[in-house]
Amino acid sequence: xxxxxxxxxxxxxxxxxxxxxxxxxxxxxxxxxxxxxxxxxxxxxxxxxxxxxxxxxxxxxxxxxxxxxxxxxxxxxxxxxxxxxxxxxxxxxxxxxxxxxxxxxxxxxxxxxxxxxxxxxxxxxxxxxxxxxxxxxxxxxxxxxxxxxxxxxxxxxxxxxxxxxxxxxxxxxxxxxxxxxxxxxxxxxxxxxxxxxxxxxxxxxxxxxxxxxxxxxxxxxxxxxxxxxxxxxxxxxxxxxxxxxxxxxxxxxxxxxxxxxxxxxxxxxxxxxxxxxxxxxxxxxxxxx
Amino acid sequence: xxxxxxxxxxxxxxxxxxxxxxxxxxxxxxxxxxxxxxxxxxxxxxxxxxxxxxxxxxxxxxxxxxxxxxxxxxxxxxxxxxxxxxxxxxxxxxxxxxxxxxxxxxxxxxxxxxxxxxxxxxxxxxxxxxxxxxxxxxxxxxxxxxxxxxxxxxxxxx
Numbered sequence: 099x100x101x102x103x104x105x106x107x108x109x110x111x112x113x114x115x116x117x118x119x120x121x122x123x124x125x126x127x128x129x130x131x132x133x134x135x136x137x138x139x140x141x142x143x144x145x146x147x148x149x150x151x152x153x154x155x156x157x158x159x160x161x162x163x164x165x166x167x168x169x170x171x172x173x174x175x176x177x178x179x180x181x182x183x184x185x186x187x188x189x190x191x192x193x194x195x196x197x198x199x200x201x202x203x204x205x206x207x208x209x210x211x212x213x214x215x216x217x218x219x220x221x222x223x224x225x226x227x228x229x230x231x232x233x234x235x236x237x238x239x240x241x242x243x244x245x246x247x248x249x250x251x252x253x254x255x256x257x258x259x260x261x262x263x264x265x266x267x268x269x270x271x272x273x274x275x276x277x278x279x280x281x282x283x284x285x286x287x288x289x290x291x292x293x294x295x296x297x298x299x300x301x302x303x304x305x306x307x308x309x310x311x312x313x314x315x316x317x318x319x320x321x322x323x324x325x326x327x328x329x330x331x332x333x334x335x336x337x338x339x340x341x342x343x344x345x346x347x348x349x350x351x352x353x354x355x356x357x358x359x360x361x362x363x364x365x366x367x368x369x370x371x372x373x374x375x376x377x378x379x380x381x382x383x384x385x386x387x
Numbered sequence: 388x389x390x391x392x393x394x395x396x397x398x399x400x401x402x403x404x405x406x407x408x409x410x411x412x413x414x415x416x417x418x419x420x421x422x423x424x425x426x427x428x429x430x431x432x433x434x435x436x437x438x439x440x441x442x443x444x445x446x447x448x449x450x451x452x453x454x455x456x457x458x459x460x461x462x463x464x465x466x467x468x469x470x471x472x473x474x475x476x477x478x479x480x481x482x483x484x485x486x487x488x489x490x491x492x493x494x495x496x497x498x499x500x501x502x503x504x505x506x507x508x509x510x511x512x513x514x515x516x517x518x519x520x521x522x523x524x525x526x527x528x529x530x531x532x533x534x535x536x537x538x539x540x541x542x543x544x545x
Contacts, residue, residue, distance in 0.1 A: 099428035106389065106406030106452055129453065136409070136448035137429035149406065151453050177442070201518025202499060204430060206442040207449065288517045 101139035108151045112237070115152055115264055120239040122148050123261040129153070130173055131208035133200065134216050158211070158266065161185065166272050167233075172211025172265040176200070179210055188272040191230060191279035191297055195222040198281075201289040211265045214250075217257045217320065220291045220359070222283065224251055225315035228323060229297040232270040236263040251320040277301050278387070280379040282372050283316075286359075292316035293359040294368035298376045304384035307331050307340075312373065317354035317365050324351035327373060336381045344377060345370040391455045395420070396464025404451045411435045411446035414461060422462035422491045426520070433519035436492035437461050443495045462491035470498050473536050483532035485523035493519050497533045501540060509534055 109115035119126060127135060127146040130153065138144050152158065158173035161182045168188050170179065179185055180196040199205060199213070199222050213223040214234060224247075227234075232247045236259050250258045259265060273279060283295035293316060300310035309332055312324040330347040331340045354365035392401045395418060404413055409428075414420040414437075426432035428447045435447040438460035465471040474497050477483065484490045493516075500507055500515045507515070512533050513526070521529065 100412075101407040101409075103405075104407055106450070108452075108455075129450070132450070132453070133430060133445070133448055136450070139407075140409075140428050140448070149450075151450075153453055197514075200430075201433065202496070202515060203433065203436050203443045203445050203518055204448075207444050288514055290517075 099140045101136070102142055102145045104139075104146055105148045106151065107148060108154060110154055112155055112157065112264065112266075115150055115155065116237060116239050116262075118148070118150050119262045119264060122150075126150050126261075128215070128264065130212040130215075131175065131204075132212075133204045133208035134212070134218065152264070163188065163272070164269070167269045168272060170210050170268050170270065172209065172215070172267055174210045176205035176208045176210060176213075177202070180205060189230070189270055189279075190273060191226050191281055191299060192223070192270070194279065194281040195226050195283075195297065198222050198283045198285070198288065198292070198295075204289075210268065214268060215257065215259060215265045217251050217255050219254060219319050219321070220295075220316040222281075222292070222295065222297070222315065225295065225297040225313040225321040226281070227268060227270060228321045229299045229311040229313040230270050231311070232268050234259075234268050235266040236260075237266050238263040242266070248323070254319040256320075273299075276303070278380045278383045280376045280383065282376050282379070284368055284372070291359055294365050294372055296369065296372045296376050297321075298380055300377065300380040300384075302336070302380060302384045304381055304387075306333065306335050307377065307381070308333065310377070310380070312376070314352055314369050316359065317352055317369060319355065322352055324348060324373075326350040331377070336377070341374045341377060345373050348373055389452045391452050393451070393454060393456075394458045396459070396461060402451075406450060406452050408451050409447050410437075410439075410449040410451045410454055410459075413451035414446065414459070420461045420463050424488055424491065426488070431520075432489075433496065434489050434492050436495045436519065438495055438498075443499045462494065465494070468498075470502060470536075471495075473539070474498060474501070474532065477532040477535045478529070481532040481535060482528040483525070484528070485521075485525045489519060489521045489523075493521070493529055497529075497536070500533060501536050505537065505540060505544075507537060512537075 125147040129151045160171045228247045280298045301308040326347040327344045330343040354362045424434040426434035430448040
């Protein structure tokens, strides 16, 4: 349970980090919070030649509102996101998800960008930013580019980020009037890996669900946007029947993988239960608003 | 090997450290601060929790070199920390430990709870403790001990 030997470089500027990534590419790992990377290295599941420590790059940390979107710097710690009044006001989905992101001591160190870049299929934040239609900015010595969340998550721990690119920031559209957010997760112990979970951004007046983004995590190899479940209820008055229709249609959207947290059948069952609950909650919140 | 400077329990230390050395291993093996306990070494059990720059963190998934310039507080340096001292007395009074393996880390998580969440109720205390495992399963005493300190602190502030 000790990491392999490796070389370490502390980047003092984004330019220096990008130059190192350009030189070492696949052979380098970026060390941000390290809360997933270090367990991986301790268990020797990967062996980078070089660790590029970006913890001094203060420019990459911070939360601000710009043009109806919240900008979260990649190096922003989970604890800072959880405490942020901007996130609480404009991104209630993220605020509701944060207590589920590991435990306090891990949130003090782990970073928002790190969770996105890692793309763990059981992670909360990739699902949330997909539901909210976020944009991810990456940069390399070749330049900067924006990637839509819908194009970013490619598979198990695989993303559109290229080996020489550094994740810079995530821009997430602010909650719009008429849209309600709800987040639910099931795990053995709060903060542990999810058995099942869903991020929901629904357009509803409290009676009819006009449209919704339902994104499921801890099921497939990446966060999964459910189109059929939403199609089953879109434009209809919310009722026991439409709840059942959404739950039934979910099997056309979701084909969970077995893992240590549960079997595929168990996960599909739980995701169906969460579908009903999360939409009930969205309706309730719309009525209260 | 890299030269790293840390303030450990108030004392500034410069040491030569291999980059792959975790903060926990550095503090235990080079500084003999063995109140840091290693259970899982991948951030799940919480037994290695210490304070870095005033916040509880997992020292088994932090590299010592990455903490250059940081202020570290371990249980050995907490005799002058009034919150830890109060918690220790309360853990004693309420049977908040059995084998003691999880205790130093529990104290730091407890410190975070009573300082960050002064109005926490028992449910919230249990939720916040979720990141620290006690395999004696002595949680009832630990929760009682933390609740007692929370009540004392509220009474003093009234």
